Amino acid sequence: MEKIIDENKQGEKLATIATEGNTRKLFIESYGCQMNFSDSEIVASIMAKEGFNTTQNLEDADLVLVNTCSIRDKAEQTIRNRLKKYNDIKRKINPNMKVGVLGCMAERLKDKFLEEEKIVDLVVGPDAYKDLPNLIKEVDDGRNAMNVILSKEETYGDIAPVRLNSNGVTAFVSITRGCDNMCTFCVVPFTRGRERSRDPQSVIEEINQLVDKGFKEVTLLGQNVDSYLWYGGGLKKDFKNASEMQKATAVDFAKLLDMVAIAQPKLRIRFSTSNPQDMSLEVIHVMAKHRNICKYIHLPVQSGSDRVLKLMNRQHTRKEYMELVDNIYKIVPEMALSQDMISGFPTETEEDHQDTLYLMKYVKYDFGFMFAYSERPGTLAARKMEDDIPLEIKKRRLQEVINLQQEIGHQRLKLHVGKIQEVLIEKSSKKSDQHWAGRNTQNTMVVFPKNGQYKPGDFVNVKINECTSATLLGEAVGYSENN
Ligand code: SAH
Ligand code: F3S
DSSP, rough: HHHHHHHHHHHHHHHHHOOTOOEEEEEEOOOSHHOOOOOOOOHHHHHHHTEEEEOGGOOOOOEEEEEOOOOSSHHHHHHHHHHHHHHHHHHHTTEEEEEEEEHHHHHHTHHHHHHHOOTTTEEOOOGGGGGHHHHHHHHHTTTOEEEEOOOOOOTTTTTTOOOOOOOOSEEEEEEEEEEOOOOOTHHHHHHHHHOEEHHHHHHHHHHOOOHHHHOOOOEEOOOGGGGGGHHHHHHHGSSHHHHHHHHHHOHHHHHHHHHHHHHHTTTTTEEEEEOOOGOOOOHHHHHHHHHTTEEEEEEBOOOOOOHHHTTTOOOHHHHHHHHHHHHHHHHHHHEEEEEEEEOOOOOOOOHHHHHHHHHHHHHHEEEEEEOOOOTTTTSHHHHHHHHSOHHHHHHHHHHHHHHHHHHHHHHHTTTTOOEEEEHHHHHOSOOOEEEEEEEEETTOOEEEEEOSSSOOOOOOEEEEEOOSEEEEEEEEEEOOOOO
């Protein structure tokens, strides 16, 4: 999830909202996965009711909230450096500024944060944002405040997020929270708690509101969207017993996707992230059935070696993964796939590494997010396995994985050249304000010259003429039928 934000939104993002009558200023910034960016929109909504408008200016903020990431050690170091910056500003310019940490680091470090980082006044875990009004009162009274209680139910389904830094075209909608998978390297199950799914009705309502406001694309978010499952709903009297009722009214991810696609046939729908072990062929069939569901799946695999997959507690073999990929391409030949890979997991051998490279060649991923293994305190891997691959070797293997991905990605990119593709215009190109930028269904960035007629939010047919290392270049040839 992370890099997608890095590429499309350039890391941290600031935002402003202004509600009349609000007098206090909140500076909120987010790091890490899309879920954090989405959570910050929930937090901004809660804080707006408490009298806070957001500001882009750190120097005159009454309150700074930073939504943090723990996924790798480097992510945590980035936040520590950021806290130093807040400290500087507080000392030199803004002595009354209060600082709160939200998200995964808050959950992982708890009161250690208050001890280790004197600048921090407030620590709030991902399931405790509704307690912010009480916690802020504590801070106003001069006390440090903390709530890091995880929940089995909280989905924030009843909170209308405030869209931060919105391009007005694309938005995130979270559908599940937490993760029950317990991959041995991963800190997420500890920081985000048990997996729970959000009421499909509230998902559809949020999407309808987005469409009313002019949004053209949503990304359904979860650590593991394919295990989405909702049991509620239905009238008890219509069923003989509880289990019959549950079966009849259960909504799984395939059904949710179908519901959303039917409810808003002109809206583009994406989702992230899919865990291969939970992805059903039903989902692929639903993708094939609806033209408005984008033909792209982020399908992290982490390693191509059966031995390593087992040590990682990934619940599928390399063969099963390859079969899933074969089926995906069979059902939707134009599908784009991306991966997450970890190089240098404990005990990884050269042979395991070669298995990963082989798998990449087999699947032909369009792009990928690749990392060196970073030991996370408290995870099973940290407790039971020695982080025994020397940094130099981790780095070398990672570089080989990255190089191969670039090569394969470029081959895949070239396949688009010469075609006419539907692009949803999102914004001006980063490199030139004379060009529009948007994505095709496969999630590849497409850049083409502006010619006065089109605007962000338009679906345009673009003839692809050439490609750079990661972007397609083309020219608009008319509105697409989706407009
Ligand atoms: N299901 C999640 C995965 C979250 S973590 C999702 O929605 O994307 C994102 C990626 O970070 C993982 O797929 C994995 O490749 C990487 N990652 C997680 N823990 C890691 C660790 N300890 N060291 C290196 N990379 C890690
Ligand atoms: Fe982490 Fe595995 Fe869940 S990578 S988020 S424990 S699917």
